[in-house]
Amino acid sequence: MFVFDIAFAALVPGILLLVLLFSAIRILREYERAVVFQLGRFWRVKGPGLVILIPVMQQMVRVDLRTIVLDVPTQDVISRDNVSVKVNAVLYFRVVEPDKAIIQVANFFEATSQLAQTTLRSVLGKHELDDMLAERERLNIDIQKVLDAQTDAWGIKVSNVEIKHVDLDESMVRAIARQAEAERERRAKVIHAEGELQASEKLMQAARVLAQQHGAMQLRYMQTLSNIASDKSSTIVFPLPIEMLGGLTEASRARNT
DSSP, X not given: OHHHHHHHHHHHHXXXXXXXXXXXXXXXXXXXXXXXXXXXXXXXEEOSEEEEOOTTTEEEEEEEOSOEEEEEEEEEEEOTTSOEEEEEEEEEEEESOHHHHHHTOSOHHHHHHHHHHHHHXXXXXXXXXXXXXXXXXXXXHHHHHHHHHHHGGGTEEEEEEEEEEEEOOHHHHHHXXXXXXXXXXXXXXXXXXXXXXXXXXXXXXXXXXXXXXXXXXXXXHHHHHHHXXXXXXXXXXXXXXXXXXXXXXXXXXXXXX
């Protein structure tokens, strides 16, 4: 019994030593870092790989450095031209300075999410509806720059922002459809008017050329009659051109003299 007590007494410290040893060892993956605190004060950032901590004196917070995809909830936005729309987006960010992400903000994920929502509303509210629909690439860059500047103090890098949907109510959709239809009609009328103008200019040029060439008008007239005569179902009334009458009159006068 005495020997058993001695063996048990020797075994207990060994077990405690193993427990302390295992509690002091941490293994971090390639994309993880450990923010180590010593007696409550920040000490250093360690990892990846094997990290050994002094039991009781040191504690660590594990931080993931991979890119985080954040779905920004749908926000009600009033554009600069007073149109109410619903906009949602997706945000890509990652932690680049683990110590700041843990020390400077209580919950960097929640803080970034809330900041993204308010920034989305404020930036889009400065633009008109047409910009939201046609200039998404530029708006994405503007939102990304604002977020990246504000989250820099938290050790976070916002790499990309993408606006997913811009939803309008039915009345606004109908108004935009009417506007697009009116724009198409305007363009069609402009194109038709330009065609008429070009045709009139070409006709004027042709008239000048025909007027300068003797007999060209008669040849053109005969060509037109030939084209009409190819259709056998047509009845042709052949008027005598005034120019030809003038020529015949002059010829008869010459004979009488």
